[in-house]
Amino acid sequence: MANPRVTHYHLVLLPICLLTTVMLQVVISAENLVQLPIIVSPIHYRLTLLPILEDNSRLCGHVWIDVKARSETNIILLHSSELKILKTIVLPLSPDVNERATQYRSEDDVAVENLCFNSAVYHDSAMDHSNIALDHHLDGQKQYLSIVLGEPLKKGAYYRIGLLFTGNIYEDNTGFFRAKYEVGGETDCCKRTVAATQLEAIQARKMFPCIDEPDKKATFQLTVGHFFALKAINNMPLKSSAPMATVEHWVWDTFETTPAMSTYLVACVLTEFGHVETVYHSISGKDVPIRLWTHRHRLAHLDFALNLIPKALERLEDYTGIPYSLPKLDVIALPGYEEGKAMENWGLIIHSEMNLLVDETTDSIDKSIVAATIVHELAHQWIGNLVSATSWDDIWLNEGLTTLMESFILEQVASDLEHESVMLVFLQEVMRSDLLSTQFPLSAPASSYPTADEKFDVISYAKGAAIFRMARSFVGPEAFQSAIRRYLTKLQFSSANSTDMWNMINQEARRTHTISGRMSVARIMKTWTQQPGYPLVHVHRGKNGILHISQRPFKSEDVPAIDNATMAISASWWVPISMTNGEQRKFSPKDLLPVAWLSPRKPSMEFQGTMGDNTWVLVNQQAGNYYRVNYDKQNWDLLSQQLMRNHTVIPFITRSQLVDDAFVLGHAKIITYDVALDMIRYLSNTNDDLLIRRVAQSHIQFIEGTSENAIKNPEREKLIRSMSSYLNRDRKSRMAKMSTNDLRDLSTGDCDVGDGQCVNKALLLFQAFTSGSTLPEDDKSVNSDSTWCAAIRHGSNSEWDFAWNMTRSSELQSSLVRRKMLKAMCCTTDSIHSKQLLTRVLHPNIKQRPKDTSMIMNRLIKNPSARPIALNFMLSNFAFLNKHFRNPSVTSELLTAFAKHSYSSEELEKVRAFVMNNSNELEAGGVNRILAAVRNNLFWLELTSDNFRGALHSDNK
Ligand SMILES: [Zn+2]
Structure with a gap:
């Protein structure tokens, strides 16, 4: 199925589920998952x-x-x-x-x-x-x-x-x-x-x-x-x-x-849509007709997919060595399908419209998501359809591997898109939520979840992808590819479990001598799939190039071990240690191979490094492995000096990992925030690294968010000011150099902080759009999400009124544009406008669709000035909304989103009281999720609200 990544990229990244182990997971198992006796x-x-x-x-x-x-x-x-x-x-x-x-x-x-x-x-x-x-x-x-x-x-x-x-x-x-x-x-x-x-x-x-059942094929x-x-x-x-x-x-x-295939892949569509078509010449020598379907008026919006699909099929056949198995392929953009959803039915792939159609209003990040979803569902034609997971317990095999395949394939067929960024954000996001008792392990049986569908979560997709990516890093890309080819060839038209997969990888790793005879891929991987969370690797330099390397479960320093409900404190992993240093600077794919391993039996070691005393060392090459790294203070300093001298020496993905690790270790009070401050200092010297800028911005917002209720603390405020200054110090000169194409990146940072030049430009572009005229520098950014967002946020009533009237228009082609405008309207900071937008669903003449309502609510929840208004609206119109959505899981998810995004104890208590008093109106699984999210954030508030001692310039532990 489609990955749950998707829609909220621009708003991203608050580390919401961070660092609590106090949550108790109350679970009602899925009774209907009882397997039939054979x-x-x-x-x-x-x-x-x-x-x-x-x-x-x-x-x-x-x-x-x-x-x-x-x-x-x-x-x-x-x-x-x-x-x-x-x-x-x-x-x-x-x-x-x-x-x-x-x-x-x-x-x-x-x-x-x-x-x-x-x-x-x-x-x-x-x-x-x-x-x-x-x-x-x-x-x-x-x-x-x-x-x-x-x-x-x-x-x-x-x-x-x-x-x-x-x-x-x-x-x-x-x-x-x-x-x-x-x-x-x-x-x-x-x-x-x-x-x-x-x-x-x-x-x-x-x-x-x-x-x-998926393995009962016919x-x-x-x-x-x-x-x-x-x-x-x-x-x-x-x-x-x-x-x-x-x-x-x-x-x-x-x-x-x-x-022969699984029951869940049977598909049928009845429609009066039109289609466009092409023919794919398979390596089998056969021609495969491909038809893409949508409403007749939108056929032109299929061009992007029509161009991408044959190229992606060719790469998938090439990677797997197996021809596409069916005589034809249909792909349909289905209105009314849940946003962000897509389904890989064999030979008949179904996408939500947002995930297949591309028009002139689609910006490059949305286009990357469309491309990733297309490739994901195509990869399933092999992984999942040709070879299925034996049971829903192992569904992460399908989803994890397919999610990883997206990046290989996109690299080859759409290298211009931001797929690396999309993958990186996805990875960083799962590392923030995959913490100890807040999550199940990958191998948790589907029957532990309230419904089988909930096994399709960020853990199955993103952690699944991350540990496959790690396996690929430590056995090498060639051994990994041959293992996948053998797995698909040997098991085609049947099903497999994780042991089958690890055995195939093991055989290939032995053949290519990338792991030693005493190790086993299955044994290594079980330490990653059978327990939640991941390790924090400590790297401490001793004398004469000796490195002391050790692992321990990643968690907050301040969380007492006794509260850890689902993982023994002794938990440890087989950890591949890949590294380079400031003298060698090796960053090629073969340098991802580990030079040493930590294991459950040997959680720490001494390693003879090859660098001098004043040279930095980097562990976890290219973020190829699923762990975080902490260094001694001297090494962090050497790294930040390198970034200041010439940041391009260290690859983008590694820079991004350093920044994310430093902030998260700061939140967890494992190191002090001055390390994070040092890691982003270089951003004030460069125009690059927009994604890293956004990552840093989201962490700063998190620090601000948790401090809202706290007693004013000069040290915390100084920290936030310094961090923000590195992101914004040079924005005027950056503005001058940037084309309008970069404006959407700016608007999430500079326009948000009210930079006049940025705001003026956004307003100008928006006015050009509303009047139908073009500017000399006119390009696609005119209609980008962020331009519209900035125009609504900083514009006057006239921008708002234009948007309000436009979203009521019933012109034929306006459905996608209307939805985009509704998204932009959610950027408002005006409480009257927020109320008007919320009550749109009650308007007798508008007949707002449930998916637009949930999109509006979801966005207002993430908008701090609108969140309290949205919460009051939701609680006082709860019965109406429940009926409107016709699906109780939507209201549960919205309340969960409130609880995750709020750092106000008053709001959190309000949500908790409502849920306790109305639990009959909510899904059973939903109640647990909402209460868990409330507990998480209350816990985090408690942790940070007492004081902010030690945030800066104290000794690094
Ligand atoms: Zn999938």
Whole structure:
């Protein structure tokens, strides 16, 4: 599935979950994740679906499941959820595969027509004599369908299970669902419906009875009925189409049979969209038709994807050595799909519109996110689709490796985009939340989470990617690639777990001699996957180039070990130590290989370095490994002197790591903040490093945020002033040198601090946009998010009124632009404007879409001047919003976001009291998450509010 990174890049980076171990994780396990006992193995599904999309929407269907019996019982168990089973048949079946194929009846389609249009259940008495099914029962909680048989199954024999059923079609993005979209703005005049499927994680059972586990692979053939004017799309190409027997203007489309695959990858879309197409020449020698779908008026916005997809497929085939497996590929931009979401259904990838369409208002960071999402879903066609994770417990294998693949592939096909920055931000973000008891380990079973979907979290994606990246660093890129190739080749059309993966990497590492015979990749990796958190590596220089290197779990100095609920304090890791120094300055890919290892048995060591006393040493080359590093004060000083002399000697990614580590170690009171201050001093000499500037800015905001409630402390204020001066000291001269293209970067820093020149420029660009005129220096930044944001924030009522009226317009092409403008409006610091924007959802003539409401709320939560207003609005309109979102997890997520972003004890207590008094209205898992976030930030407030002693210029520990 798509990665949860995505939408809030510009606002980023407050280290919210930082450093508390006092939280207790109360968890209600996902009961419906109980695995089915192995009674039968599925071989083939022949599925007939008839979705009725309008008025009394419903789904009617029939499925034949061919199975092989694994045990001699007289009960068969399948998964089924929210379906009504109307008829059950179990027939003995020929062991001959060709004979089986001829044993279908053609009346199934008519039976489904009768069921949906006449509410009649068709009965075929010819089958009565061989049917061994007696009865069936549904267990709603476990989501089991049990079929009681008149005689026991014969082990090893084949059977065909036939089920006639009805189900639901909602606008909820799960199972078979529909979405409404407008062709003419937010009015009722021109609503259209599109229908699609979302079966990951465990929603195939909502669409048809099945064995809904990723390793229970089978082949699928879909027949779908629909009104003739719609187009049906499936994983496979269309095989035949025929009019319905009993209903005029409706047709049955039958598709080719898929290869063996998991139930969660079955997909279908019904739409009247248009498409653009191209052909990809695969290494198999075959031509693969690629079609990209969206609303007919937006076909031009598919150009970016149309250009990228064949290039990315070529790189993926090249990297894996395996041709794309299906005869075609469809990719669709689906309106109404949750923002930021995308799904890798084999041969039919579904994206939210924001994640596929690119127009003139898309800035380069958003474009990078579109590119990363496209490549992510394409990489899944191999990782996840061709070889699946054996169970949801191991889903991080799919998501972690796919997320890592994004960066290799993008480097080759879209090197101009900011993919390195996107990946880096993602990595730094997970390191801030992956702390001890606030997170589960990667290997935590999916049943520990409230729902299976919650296993798809930042840990599975970003920590998964980070530890694969580390494995690649310590075995070398060649060994890693050959291991991936072997894994995919050997296990294709089946499934695998982490042991399979580590064994393949181990074999290749041995072959290339990158790890010694006594070590094992599985043993190394288990220390990273079976416990939460990561180590802090201490590097202390002794005499004559001797380095004392040691590891310990990373946590705050001030947190008592006794509170650590989920990790023993003795926790330690196999830690690869890669390094260079100021004399050698080796930063090539082969220099990422470790020169030494720390291990659980040997958590500290002495290493003979090769540098002189006055030369810096750097550990964790290119941030290739998943840990933080602390040095002795002299080494930090040498590093900051190097940055001041010539920062380009140290690569960008390493500079970024130094700055992030120094700040986070400062927050954790492991070192004093003067180290962080020294690390960013060089920024005042350079125009580069905009991303690092933003990283530093977010840490400074964090220090400011935690001090809001504190007693005024001159030392803290001096620190914040000094840090900010390094970021802003030279902004006037930087402004003069910058093109308008860089303006969006400025507006997050300089425009925010009210720099007049920056603000004037943003207002000028915004006015040019509103009047439809162009400037000599006109380029895409005119319409960038940040220009609009700065114009709204610093503009007058006339900018606001223009924006307000524009977002009410119903012009055809305005949907994306309107959404962009709504985003910009969330930058307002005017409380009247904030209120107007919040109450937009209540406006009788506007009919605001739920996804716009959640976007607005999410952004106002991150805007300190609007947050208290948004909180009051939300709490007093809670029942209305719950109904409006039609999904209780949205309100829970919004309250969690409030708790994470607020550093006001008053607000936090307000959220806590509301949740305690209204827990019945919230999801069970949501209550725990919100309360945990409240506790985190209250804890952090307590930690920093007493005083600020030792923040500057004291001895470094
Ligand atoms: Zn994914």
